[in-house]
Amino acid sequence: xxxxxxxxxxxxxxxxxxxxxxxxxxxxxxxxxxxxxxxxxxxxxxxxxxxxxxxxxxxxxxxxxxxxxxxxxxxxxxxxxxxxxxxxxxxxxxxxxxxxxxxxxxxxxxxxxxxxxxxxxxxxxxxxxxxxxxxxxxxxxxxxxxxxxxxxxxxxxxxxxxxxxxxxxxxxxxxxxxxxxxxxxxxxxxxxxxxxxxxxxxxxxxxxxxxxxxxxxxxxxxxxxxxxxxxxxxxxxxxxxxxxxxxxxxxxxxxxxxxxxxxxxxxxxxxxxxxxxxxxxxxxxxxxxxxxxxxxxxxxxxxxxxxxxxxxxxxxxxxxxxxxxxxxxxxxxxxxxxxxxxxxxxxxxxxxxxxxxxxxxxxxxxxxxxxxxxxxxxxxxxxxxxxxxxxxxxxxxxxxxxxxxxxxxxxxxxxxxxxxxxxxxxxxxxxxxxxxxxxxxxxxxxxxxxxxx
Numbered sequence: 001x002x003x004x005x006x007x008x009x010x011x012x013x014x015x016x017x018x019x020x021x022x023x024x025x026x027x028x029x030x031x032x033x034x035x036x037x038x039x040x041x042x043x044x045x046x047x048x049x050x051x052x053x054x055x056x057x058x059x060x061x062x063x064x065x066x067x068x069x070x071x072x073x074x075x076x077x078x079x080x081x082x083x084x085x086x087x088x089x090x091x092x093x094x095x096x097x098x099x100x101x102x103x104x105x106x107x108x109x110x111x112x113x114x115x116x117x118x119x120x121x122x123x124x125x126x127x128x129x130x131x132x133x134x135x136x137x138x139x140x141x142x143x144x145x146x147x148x149x150x151x152x153x154x155x156x157x158x159x160x161x162x163x164x165x166x167x168x169x170x171x172x173x174x175x176x177x178x179x180x181x182x183x184x185x186x187x188x189x190x191x192x193x194x195x196x197x198x199x200x201x202x203x204x205x206x207x208x209x210x211x212x213x214x215x216x217x218x219x220x221x222x223x224x225x226x227x228x229x230x231x232x233x234x235x236x237x238x239x240x241x242x243x244x245x246x247x248x249x250x251x252x253x254x255x256x257x258x259x260x261x262x263x264x265x266x267x268x269x270x271x272x273x274x275x276x277x278x279x280x281x282x283x284x285x286x287x288x289x290x291x292x293x294x295x296x297x298x299x300x301x302x303x304x305x306x307x308x309x310x311x312x313x314x315x316x317x318x319x320x321x322x323x324x325x326x327x328x329x330x331x332x333x334x335x336x337x338x339x340x341x342x343x344x345x346x347x348x349x350x351x352x353x354x355x356x357x358x359x360x361x362x363x364x365x366x367x368x369x370x371x372x373x374x375x376x377x378x379x380x381x382x383x384x385x386x387x388x389x390x391x392x393x394x395x396x397x398x399x400x401x402x403x404x405x406x407x408x409x410x411x412x413x414x415x416x417x418x419x420x421x422x423x424x425x426x427x428x429x430x431x432x433x434x435x436x437x438x439x440x441x442x443x444x445x446x447x448x449x450x451x452x453x
Contacts, residue, residue, distance in 0.1 A: 002031035004104040007063065008121060010038045010078075012050040014111055014290055016190045017135045017182065019059045021159055024186040031104065035063040038078040039070050041261075053287055056193035067099065069117055077116045083124060090126050109133060112340075113151065114144045114173075122151045132172065136308035139169045140379060141342030142387040143187040161187060163311040164346060166368030167375055170383045171442045174390050184316050195292040216282070216297060217246040217254035219323035220290055220304035221266065223259035229329055229340065236269035237273050238325045242303045243273040243281065245324055245354035247369075249361075251300060254281045257290055294319060303354055305329065306340070306347035314351070314365050321363075322354040327412065336418050337386040345382055345413050349375060367441075378410065385418050402426050 005027060009015045015035070021027065041047035050056065051066065060066060069078050072095075083091050096102065106128040111120035115131060122130055132155060139160040152175040158277055160169060162181035169179045225232040239256070246254055252275060258267055265284045274281035284293075290309040293299070294317045302313040305325045313319040326348040350366065352359035367373075375399070384398035384430045386392045402425040406414075411426075420427030 002104045002106060003028075004032045004034060004101055005030040005107045005109060006034045006121070006125075008036045008038065008069070008108070008109060008110045008118060010040050010050070012053050012056060012059075012194075013291075014133070014135045015050070015056070015059050016194060016289070016291075017133055017159075017161065017187070018109065019062050020187040020190045021133065021190065022062045024183045025181065026159065026182065027109070030107070032065070033063045034099065035060070035066045036069050036121075037066060038068075040079045042075075044070055044077065044263070050098050052077045053374055055197040055288070055292070058193040058197040065099075072098070080116060082116050083147060088123055088126065091325070092126075095124060107131070111135075111370045112138075112144075113147050113155075117149070119151060122154070126150075128154070129156055130154045131156050131159065132177070133182075134169070134171060135161065137163060137306070137311060137343035137346055138339055139171050140164065140167060140346060141339055142170045142383040143172055143174060143374075144337070144339045144387075144392050146390060147172075151197070152177075161312075163308065163315050164350065164371060164375070165315065166366075166371030167379065168372075170342075170379065170391065174393075183334070188316060191289070191291045192295065194289060195295055198286070198288055198292055199296075214253045215300040216255045217251040217301040217303060218290070218293060218297065218299040219243070219246065219248075219254060219256045219270070220302065220307045220309050221256065221258040221262055222305055222307050223262040223266070224305065224329065226261065226363075227340065228335065232266070232324075236266055236329075238305065239267065239270035240273040241324055242354070243270050243277065243279070245322065246301060246303060247277045247279050249301065249354075249357050252279045254279055255297065255299070256283045258283065260386065261288045279322055291316075301360070304347075306343045310347060320360065321351055323351040324354040330412055336415065341382065341386060341413075342379070345378070346375075348412075349378065377405065378398075378413065381405075382413055385414060385422060385424070388422055399425060 008017050009018060029092070037049060037051055039047065039049035050070055062142045073081050106125045107133045108121055108125060108128045110121060111133065113119055122128070130151065139158065155172060155175055155177045157178045157180050158169065159171050159180050159182055162184065219239065221239060221286065225235045230238070243254060256270055271281055271283065291312055294313055299319060302310060302319050303323045303324065304310045305323060310321045310323060326344055330344050330348065333344065352363040354360065379395055381398040382392045383399040387411045402419070406426045414426065416427060
């Protein structure tokens with residue numbers, strides 16, 4: 001029986017990750033490989049998808065066919081549509097006919113199973129084996145919500161970039177899913193192809209300093225206000241803070257790479273601050289991956305809040321990095337299980353603070369042994385407090401770590417209310433630790449809350 005592999009992707013970065021995994025031989029041979037693209041923009045009908053981005057053609061060669069999921073389910077939106085259970089057999093027959101699958105055995109390689117279209121595809125092909133690939137720091141965090149066991153038990157492995165060597169991801173571990181790292185060399189090769197394609201399409205991204213100029217500091221925007229993490233004005237001030245921090249470290253050539261979805265106005269405050277300090281700030285307008293700039297510009301410093309690009313720069317390219325604003329975002333991050341918590345914690349723990357020039361200049365990435373010894377316990381404790389039901393088996397590990405390691409430095413990653421609610425060390429006093437587990441106590445608390453309301 002012939003095998004068809006369907007690779008689902010919604011970003012250029014994700015497609016580059018898939019291309020690297022294919023080049024590294026991490027997928028067995030198949031009769032056919034389909035790249036199924038999806039555009040999750042709110043106005044997807046008028047917003048160009050990533051297939052129109054510079055460099056996509058260099059990645060397309062790994063696949064036999066490229067299909068558009070938006071077009072297939074129109075006018076439904078891929079970020080919200082899911083098939084009704086009774087309609088699944090009809091949809092599968094329609095997909096097999098439309099995509100010329102026949103009786104092929106289908107294997108699905110999908111992005112996050114938390115939101116459509118990945119879970120929708122898994123339901124539409126109920127007999128397909130599933131593999132998940134993660135393209136950022138969220139792979140180290142817990143699964144964000146409960147996954148249908150009928151899907152979870154079909155997952156064979158989770159592929160990810162090893163951005164924090166020595167750290168074991170928590171994603172999908174509740175199903176015993178094996179994590180497998182994509183070789184860094186394969187990913188760097190793919191990024192090299194993207195860079196060459198971008199250079200062929202244009203002499204250089206708009207405003208990029210010439211190769212002979214002073215190596216710039218590269219500032220990464222994330223569009224945090226779109227995620228309701230900070231107000232828009234505060235995010236613009238964060239960009240200005242990046243400019244001030246880079247200037248304090250002696251950098252006079254700065255390049256700002258805004259998030260592709262961010263309004264042009266979001267760079268204005270940074271430009272004003274650069275003008276006040278007398279430094280040159282170039283704002284990139286070409287939508288390219290940050291990684292394509294690392295090899296071309298070899299920036300003297302990469303600055304951001306908690307972007308995956310910071311760890312990519314440090315781990316894969318060996319570039320100096322610094323983070324800023326992580327403490328402020330952590331302090332207001334809500335709700336507690338917000339999936340950005342793990343990337344924030346990793347950036348805050350691993351990377352030097354831009355406001356501390358001595359730390360930035362002397363920083364070196366911690367080795368795998370040190371990461372495993374010092375960071376794995378913290379990751380497990382934070383992950384458990386975020387998703388105590390999904391990671392129920394990790395409770396003893398979280399209790400041990402919290403009992404021994406809660407200090408003024410680590411308290412910032414937890415809240416006393418959360419620890420109290422879960423009956424963990426650091427919450428209520430030990431002699432009252434039975435209360436959160438007591439049904440009677442919880443019932444009384446509910447009645448009191450109701451009475452107050």
